[in-house]
Amino acid sequence: MTKTTIGTIVVVLLVIAGWWFMGGRAVAPTVTEITVQPETVTISGSEFKYEPATISAKVGQTVTVTYTNAGKYPHNLVIDELSFTSKTIKAGETETFSFVPDKVGTFSFYCSLPNHREKGMVGTISVN
Numbered sequence: 257m258t259k260t261t262i263g264t265i266v267v268v269l270l271v272i273a274g275w276w277f278m279g280g281r282a283v284a285p286t287v288t289e290i291t292v293q294p295e296t297v298t299i300s301g302s303e304f305k306y307e308p309a310t311i312s313a314k315v316g317q318t319v320t321v322t323y324t325n326a327g328k329y330p331h332n333l334v335i336d337e338l339s340f341t342s343k344t345i346k347a348g349e350t351e352t353f354s355f356v357p358d359k360v361g362t363f364s365f366y367c368s369l370p371n372h373r374e375k376g377m378v379g380t381i382s383v384n
């Protein structure tokens with residue numbers, strides 16, 4: 257056999273191996289998701305914390321929050337970077353509100369009633 261023949265055989269084997277390797281997984285092309293599905297989050301606020309204190313969302317996604325005030329004082333939820341302020345929710349009440357993140361980043365949400373943020377009523381929303 258000449259070097260050229262051996263080279264040709266090697267190339268043919270590589271092509272066959274590649275075809276076999278790809279055939280197992282590349283069945284259908286991946287379709288990029290365009291529609292962002294809405295997100296529903298349940299948050300409980302009390303003295304002086306949020307539960308959960310970490311939530312995540314996507315840009316352009318409608319985030320609907322069901323917020324229960326499980327504490328004794330009124331509380332709310334503010335996200336400065338997303339220009340969002342909920343109404344103030346009284347003790348024992350539940351409110352539902354929505355916002356749509358318009359930028360990527362990690363932002364704080366907090367209770368804007370006097371001193372509540374300072375006492376620890378802060379959470380984090382990561383938007384990607």
Ligand SMILES: [Cu+2]
Nearest residue numbers: 331367369372
């Ligand atoms: Cu509060």
